[in-house]
Amino acid sequence: MIGKYRIIALCTSGIQDASCRDFISSLNGCMVNSNKRLMVYDTAGDLFWNTPTEKGDAKIFDLIDYSAADAVIIHIERLKNSEVVGKIIKSARSFGIPVIAIDGECDGCVNLKFDYAAGFKKVVEHVIHKHCVHRLHFIAGIKGNEFSELRLKVFKETLEENGIPFDDSMVSYGDFWSVPTRSAVTRLIKEKRVPEAIICANDVMAITAASVLTQNGISVPDDVIVTGFDGIDEINFSVPRITSCLCSQERIAEKAAEVIDDFYEGKQILREYFIEPTLIESESCGCIPETIINAADYLNKLNDRFFRYREETLSLGDLSSRIQVCDGIYEVCEVLHSKKSLYDMACVLKNEVIDETKDSLKIYTESSFGENLHIVYNTSAARSDEVRSIGVKELLPNMEGFLQDRKFPLIFNALASVDIPLGYVCFFYNDCDISNYMKINQTISVLSSGFIGFRNMRYQKYLTRQIEDMYKYDSLTGLYNRLGFSKEFPRLKERNRGGLITAVLADLDRLKYINDTFGHDEGDVAIKAIADALKNACKGDAICTRFGGDEMFAVIGGKADGDAVKESIRTYLDDLNKALNKPYTISASVGIYTAQSDNMGFEELIRKSDELMYIEKFLKKASDTLKQ
Numbered sequence: 001m002i003g004k005y006r007i008i009a010l011c012t013s014g015i016q017d018a019s020c021r022d023f024i025s026s027l028n029g030c031m032v033n034s035n036k037r038l039m040v041y042d043t044a045g046d047l048f049w050n051t052p053t054e055k056g057d058a059k060i061f062d063l064i065d066y067s068a069a070d071a072v073i074i075h076i077e078r079l080k081n082s083e084v085v086g087k088i089i090k091s092a093r094s095f096g097i098p099v100i101a102i103d104g105e106c107d108g109c110v111n112l113k114f115d116y117a118a119g120f121k122k123v124v125e126h127v128i129h130k131h132c133v134h135r136l137h138f139i140a141g142i143k144g145n146e147f148s149e150l151r152l153k154v155f156k157e158t159l160e161e162n163g164i165p166f167d168d169s170m171v172s173y174g175d176f177w178s179v180p181t182r183s184a185v186t187r188l189i190k191e192k193r194v195p196e197a198i199i200c201a202n203d204v205m206a207i208t209a210a211s212v213l214t215q216n217g218i219s220v221p222d223d224v225i226v227t228g229f230d231g232i233d234e235i236n237f238s239v240p241r242i243t244s245c246l247c248s249q250e251r252i253a254e255k256a257a258e259v260i261d262d263f264y265e266g267k268q269i270l271r272e273y274f275i276e277p278t279l280i281e282s283e284s285c286g287c288i289p290e291t292i293i294n295a296a297d298y299l300n301k302l303n304d305r306f307f308r309y310r311e312e313t314l315s316l317g318d319l320s321s322r323i324q325v326c327d328g329i330y331e332v333c334e335v336l337h338s339k340k341s342l343y344d345m346a347c348v349l350k351n352e353v354i355d356e357t358k359d360s361l362k363i364y365t366e367s368s369f370g371e372n373l374h375i376v377y378n379t380s381a382a383r384s385d386e387v388r389s390i391g392v393k394e395l396l397p398n399m400e401g402f403l404q405d406r407k408f409p410l411i412f413n414a415l416a417s418v419d420i421p422l423g424y425v426c427f428f429y430n431d432c433d434i435s436n437y438m439k440i441n442q443t444i445s446v447l448s449s450g451f452i453g454f455r456n457m458r459y460q461k462y463l464t465r466q467i468e469d470m471y472k473y474d475s476l477t478g479l480y481n482r483l484g485f486s487k488e489f490p491r492l493k494e495r496n497r498g499g500l501i502t503a504v505l506a507d508l509d510r511l512k513y514i515n516d517t518f519g520h521d522e523g524d525v526a527i528k529a530i531a532d533a534l535k536n537a538c539k540g541d542a543i544c545t546r547f548g549g550d551e552m553f554a555v556i557g558g559k560a561d562g563d564a565v566k567e568s569i570r571t572y573l574d575d576l577n578k579a580l581n582k583p584y585t586i587s588a589s590v591g592i593y594t595a596q597s598d599n600m601g602f603e604e605l606i607r608k609s610d611e612l613m614y615i616e617k618f619l620k621k622a623s624d625t626l627k628q
Contacts, residue, residue, distance in 0.1 A: 002068050003400035006036045008260065009064050011088055012075040013043040015411065016438040018233065020078065022249040023102075025432035027073075028409050030257035036070075038409040044441045047081035056416025058084050062368035063412055063424055065393045066095040071260045076104020098263045100256050110259050111272040112252055119245040119277030120151045123227050124158040126243070127197045131225060131285060134164050137195040139184055139205050141176040148176070151201045151229070169193070174205040181205040185212040194224060197285075203228035207238045210284055214239075221286040231280055236293045240283035247277045304435075312439055315341040316446045324453030329354050329376055329387055332454065336377040342443070344430065346396055347377040349415070349423035353451055356458040360417065367392075368421045380428065396426060408432060413444045417452040474546040476524055477531035485545035485553075486602075492543055492557055493597050502560035502594045505609040506534045506569060507617065508550035509587045518584060526550075526586045529576055533588065537568035552588075553606065562592035589617035 001007060008031060014020055028038045041064060043057040061084065064072070072092040079085055085106065092099045093108060101109040127133050138155045141148030152171065159166045172188070174181030181200070185208070188194055194213075200206035206228030210220045220226050220240055228235060231246030252275045262269055281287035319339055326332045329349075336342055350365070350373055352358035365371070369392050376387055381397065388397075395412075396402055406428055415422040425444060429436045472484030480488060493501065508530045515523040527550055534552045535544050541557030573586050580586075591613025593605065 001070060002037070002403060004035055005400070005403050006070040006260075006264075007068050008036055008038050008071050008073065009069045010038060010040045010073045010075070010409075011061055011064075011079060011085075012040060013046050013078045015040065015042045015440060016434070018434060019249050020075070021432060021434045021437050023075075023253050024409055026250040026253035027256060028432065030254055032407045034261075036260075037403045037406075039064075039069075040409045040411045042411055042413050042440070043079070044413075044444070046078055047084055050081060050083075052419040053416075054081075055419040056421065057414055059368040059416060059419075059421040060412055060414035060424060061088055062421075063392070063395070063414075064088070064091070065395070066091050066097060068393070069095070069097055071098050071100065071263070073100045073102060073256055074104075074106070074109070076101050076106060098260065098269075100259055102252060102256065105272075110269055112255055112259070113272060113274055114247045114252065115274040115276045116147065116150060116247075117154050118274070119247065119279075120154045120229055121158055122277070122279045123229060123243070123245050124155055124199055125162075126279060126281070127199065127225055127227060127285060128158070128162050128164070130287075131197070133196040133225060135196040136164070137170050137172065137188065137193075137198050139172050139174045139181060139198060139200045139209060141174065141201045141205075143173055145176075148173075148201055155199060170195075174200065174208070176202050176204065178204060178208045181208040182212050185209045186216075189213075189216050189218070194218060197225035197227070200226065200228045203230045203232045203235050203242060203244050206242045206244065206284070207234060210238060210240065210242065221284055225286065226284045228284075231277070233293075235280070235282070236289075238284075241289055241292075243282045243285040243287065244280045245277040246280055248275070251275050251278075312341040313442065315339055316442065320446050320450040320453065323447075323450030324457055326454055327458075329374070333376055333387060341439075342377070343379055344428050344436075345377070345379060345443075346375060346381075346426045346428075347415075347423070347447065348373045348375050348390070348395075348426070349451065350374075350421065353422050353455050356462045358459070360452075360455045360459045361420070363420055369424070373423060402428075406430075411437075411440065413440060415444065415448045415451060417448070417455070422448065422451050422455070474531075477528050477546050477552070479531050479535065479552065480543060480545040482545065482547070485543060485547075488543045489555060489602055492541065492555055495541060496557040496597045499557070499597055500559045500594055501597045501600065501605075502556040502558065502562075502592060503605040503609040504534065504538060504554040504556065504560070504565055505547070505591045505606070505613045506530055506552045506554075506588045507590075507613055509589060509617070509620065510584075511550045514584050518582075522582070522584070525580075525582075526584075529573065529586045530588045533569045533572040533576075536572050537565045547606070553609070555605065559594050560592070562594075565592060566590050589613050589620060591616060 012020060024040060031038055041060050043060060045054060047054045047058055072088065074085060074088060089099050089106060089108060099109040101111045103113060105111055138152060140152050156166050172184035174184050198209050200209055206226050210226045213220050213224055218224055228242045228244040231244050235242035235244050255273055255275060259269060282289040322335045323332055326335060350370055352364045354374055358364055371392055372389050373392060374387055374389055390397060408430060411427040413425050415424055425447065427440060472480060474481045508526055511523055514526050531546060531552050534554055538544060538554040538556050542554055544554040547553035569588060569590055577585055591609040593608040593612055
């Protein structure tokens with residue numbers, strides 16, 4: 001539960017399909033007034049092929065918080081990946097949550113099924129009993145398909161029960177589609193085997209069969225009765241309207257809600273329930289339909305839906321490319337807010353999508369979405385709340401209050417780069433309008449593409465900077481190498497045009513002695529110490545470089561206090577020698593020269609400071625000789 005609300009998680013696909021929308025709308029209607037809230041976890045396809053893209057879509061089911069869910073409903077016919085379904089069932093059962101399988105058979109679940117056999121038998125019996133037909137022909141679906149074979153079996157049994165002999169010539173195959181059905185009916189006409197009734201295994205084939213008969217001057221239903229099965233919308237607009245059998249999404253949704261109530265009320269629950277389809281008597285068998293849908297109104301709705309979809313498609317068209325070229329996530333937020341077609345939704349991204357240093361081809365979290373994510377767009381919140389961190393179990397901020405204000409389903413879809421999860425989008429429309437549901441897949445596709453490009457481009461820019469740094473900096477000391485220094489020196493001169501600049505050259509004393517006596521690793525320690533001392537001494541507008549093997553060179557904008565710089569280097573090295581306690585002493589000879597920026601080139605600065613450095617080195621050697 002979340003607060004006072006029981007959470008029902010529905011796992012499905014293809015939410016834009018009318019039958020799926022009808023199920024969701026009916027299920028939500030059964031729950032919303034009884035302190036239940038529906039959360040829909042949706043994928044674009046049925047996951048049958050298990051492609052990398054489908055694996056990315058399926059990550060959305062990893063977002064389900066089973067500790068908060070009170071029941072899980074799985075659309076088995078819509079999720080044709082047994083591994084994904086099995087994982088959902090296993091997770092739910094580990095929390096003791098009831099799982100309801102819709103239109104399928106799963107162990108350990110309450111299975112709600114349409115009684116296709118009973119429904120199809122109704123159609124065949126209606127033709128035989130009410131219309132007194134005895135010469136029937138069956139157009140099956142795909143040979144070997146379980147649904148087609150079941151309906152063929154029912155057809156044979158019903159004929160037998162009514163004393164009508166059956167033989168194989170009474171069956172053709174239309175593969176559940178128009179073209180093979182057209183061929184099958186045309187063959188019956190050519191062979192003069194037109195029956196009194198053609199019973200089709202689905203509505204698409206029935207509409208096609210009626211059309212072919214009419215085109216050949218055979219009247220439906222006066223000469224031949226035609227029936228279908230499934231109850232799709234199109235049967236109401238064919239001529240004549242098709243007699244069929246409806247597998248009611250409303251009835252199976254009501255049963256699912258009832259089972260959930262029974263579970264929490266402690267009532268006995270069966271392992272499976274069958275929902276009998278409803279016979280639709282209509283014109284293609286000679287009956288008068290109970291209801292007639294206004295074709296003009298229906299077409300107007302389709303037109304409105306089409307034009308709305310087209311306009312929003314145009315609006316979304318350049319969104320992906322605009323997201324990809326954004327420099328940062330706040331700029332992405334501005335781009336998202338510029339699109340009026342993005343409404344009633346929140347977009348949540350994983351941390352690594354925002355972090356430019358993370359490889360876009362890797363997953364950095366143990367779970368699909370990690371523990372913390374960032375909301376980057378939320379039309380239900382103030383702009384100031386965006387790009388804020390939330391826990392993965394929160395889904396949205398203040399979820400209890402959000403659920404209280406919303407009486408329609410929350411719909412979750414994964415954002416993914418092929419099979420790498422990027423985050424998710426939550427849609428919270430204020431209705432179950434199929435026009436909204438139809439744009440979900442397109443919105444997810446555009447946003448996924450945009451964030452994939454955004455992440456890739458930022459990571460590429462980051463790598464480019466890293467590569468540039470590799471060529472710009474000395475690997476041992478971290479100072480600029482000559483190439484890096486040559487690019488920065490003109491900029492420093494420009495910043496100090498008309499003023500002074502100060503050159504500092506520091507040379508490590510006795511490097512050969514240290515290398516020969518203690519090894520080159522110790523020589524490297526001494527070289528880095530000189531570099532660190534120089535960098536520490538050169539404050540303000542300064543650039544430092546490793547000019548040679550043991551020579552470090554710096555240029556400071558303005559006139560620097562040479563004595564102070566030397567003293568800083570000396571003090572730094574004295575403190576370091578005490579801390580390291582090496583068997584040798586690290587020291588440096590330093591030359592400092594100040595000149596006018598406009599009149600002094602790089603080579604001249606080097607030469608002048610080098611001369612002063614060698615004077616100091618000579619004096620050191622002379623002093624050491626006198627001491628000996």
